[in-house]
Amino acid sequence: MTDENERPRPEDDAARLGLVVVGEAAALHAGDDASLDASEANIRETVDSMVDEPLTPRQEEVMERLAAAGGTLTAGLSGALAAKTGGQVEDVLEGAARSVVWQQRLAAERDALQGQPQESTDGDPATDGDPATDSDPVEDQREDAGGQQRHRDDDGRDRG
Structure with a gap:
């Protein structure tokens, strides 16, 4: 939690924007x-919540187009990766979202x-830096956008 005078960490803002881009890619793949x-x-809501002063109409348009362009690139790359690996686009996008959160x-x-202050705007409680109390061995396994650490059977399903 943050109080009204505390600014979000840049990493939190970057993660929110990254997830917006992945969401745009998922919407593009959904096609509806x-x-x-x-x-x-x-x-629009994400950008509006991050700025200190209202954007001009031109700035707002540029921000929206940047996010949309990022989504378009992410959609194309995730589709290409899924085709190359024989996986599903949804799995690639899910892995991308996990990577954003992991970072x-x-x-x-x-x-x-x-x-440094440990407060985060993502709703997760802050850690105290003590691995004995902060770590969950299952949650701490890093998964990247390509899902290389997943073990899959011949049908592409997770083995667990």
Whole structure:
């Protein structure tokens, strides 16, 4: 939690934007107007919540187009990776979202080790830096966007 005078960590803002881009990519792959409209609304709401002063109409348009372009690139790359590996686009996008969240957590842990404030705007409780109380061995296994650490059977399903 943050109080009203405390600014969010840049890593938290970057993670939120990264998840917006992954959401735009998922909406593009879904291909329906409702998903695309919801993604555009999410882009606007996220950017609006991050700025200190209202954006000019031109700045708002540029930010929306940047997020949409990032989503387009993410959609294309995730589709290409899924085709190359024989996986599903949804799995690639899920892995990308996990990677964004993981990077945010790593930044929070780094800040904690350096004595920086550990508050985060993502709703997760802050850690105290003590591995004995902070770590869950299953949750701490790093998964990346390609899902290389997953073990899959011949049908592409997770073996667990």
